[in-house]
Amino acid sequence: MTPDAPAWIHDLYTPELAALFLARPPAVAAREAARVAALLRLPPEGGRVFDQCCGTGALALPLARIGHEVEGVDLIGDYIRAARAAADAEGLRARFEVGDxxxxxxxxxxxxxxxxxxxxxxGDEGDLSMLKRAHDSLLPGGRLALDYMNIPQVLADFMPAHALRTTYEGAPLTLLRETRLDLEGGWMLKTWTYITPGAPPRATESRVRMYMPWEVAAVMRAAGFERVRCYGGLGEEGEEGAPLTHQSRRLICVGERP
Ligand SMILES: C[S@@+](CC[C@H](N)C(=O)[O-])C[C@H]1O[C@@H](n2cnc3c(N)ncnc32)[C@H](O)[C@@H]1O
Structure with missing residues (x-):
């Protein structure tokens, strides 16, 4: 039986956070989807794609718009309902489920x-299980693309605090993100504090494993993937991916089910 997911995931991933961090402008999302489809080598006539931890469908929906059939799963019921509503409104071939x-x-x-x-x-066991489920979902030759922080860049440009001043539903909002590094345990710990006028500040915590690129690649291999490669971002036309350096803002790790 799968143990309960850490409680902070439910506290962190609110509609507010989705609006601030998960929504992409349509043109950006469309370009990203086209490049992800190329990286995954999806059949041009339309393939089946599994979006693991799909959130509100920010990438799943544009993949469906370019003709792919999408299945998305996420822990957060509000996110799945938002993704379903968007897919239904456009008549897309997309199925979204609340799940682990x-x-x-x-x-x-x-x-x-x-x-x-x-x-x-x-946690390490849960992270490996997740990649095993992605592996088991793929047809032979199918690819998983995993987009994650590039920890060498995060450490080189470490920002212990960042304040985002914005508006949410018409009201001013400041979101303060404070980050601590547990270098012995290998965790990135964040406190997210929402400050709105006339209300007490609301704080929530998150705890994400800091995997170096080669460690992500090792978990992919342990899950059964072969031909694992690490990139520093999505590639330009005709390129698999951008080269990975300590300055790349993202890590994209790709592997193939034999
Ligand atoms: C940073 S968001 C990214 C969402 C989406 N992939 C995107 O590109 O917008 C991470 C998501 O992972 C989901 N998540 C984390 N652990 C999960 C698990 N064990 N099962 C399902 N969803 C999970 C969270 O609920 C959250 O929606």
Whole structure:
């Protein structure tokens, strides 16, 4: 039986956080989807894709818009309801389910993705289980693309605190993110404090594993993937991915089910 997911995941991933950090402008999302489809080598006539930890469907929906059939799973009911509503409104071939990605096996698919640091939330055993489920969901030859923090860059440009001043639902909002590094345990610990006028500040915590690129690659291999490669971002036209350096802002690790 899968143990309960850490409680902080439910506290952190609110509609507010989705609006601030998960929503992408449509043109950006469309470009990202086209490049992800190329990286996953999805059949141009339309393939089946598993979006593990899909959030509100920020990438799943544009993949469906370009003709792929998408299955998405996420722990957060509000996110899944938002993704379903968007898919229904446009008549897209997309199915979204509330579930735990450590246990959810999708219908056999041509490609799978774990996007925007959805990995590293559930402890080493949970992280490995998640990648095993992605592996088991793929058809032979299918690829998983995992987008995650590039920890060498995060450490080189370490920012212990960052304040985002914005508006949410018409009201001013400051979101203060304070980050601590547990270098012995290998965790990135954050306190997220929402400050709105006339209300007491609300704080929530998160705890994400800091995997170095070669450690992500090792977990991919342990989950059964072969031909594992690490990139520093999505590639330009005709390129698999951007070269990975200590300055790359993202790590994209790709592996193939034999
Ligand atoms: C940073 S968000 C990224 C969401 C989405 N992939 C995107 O690109 O917008 C991480 C997501 O992972 C989900 N998540 C984390 N652990 C999970 C698990 N064990 N099962 C399902 N979803 C999980 C969270 O609920 C959250 O929606």
């Amino acid at each position: 990605a450590r246990a959810h096996r999708a219908a056999p698919c041509h490609g799978a993705l774990s996007w925007w640091t959805s990995f590293g939330h559930c």
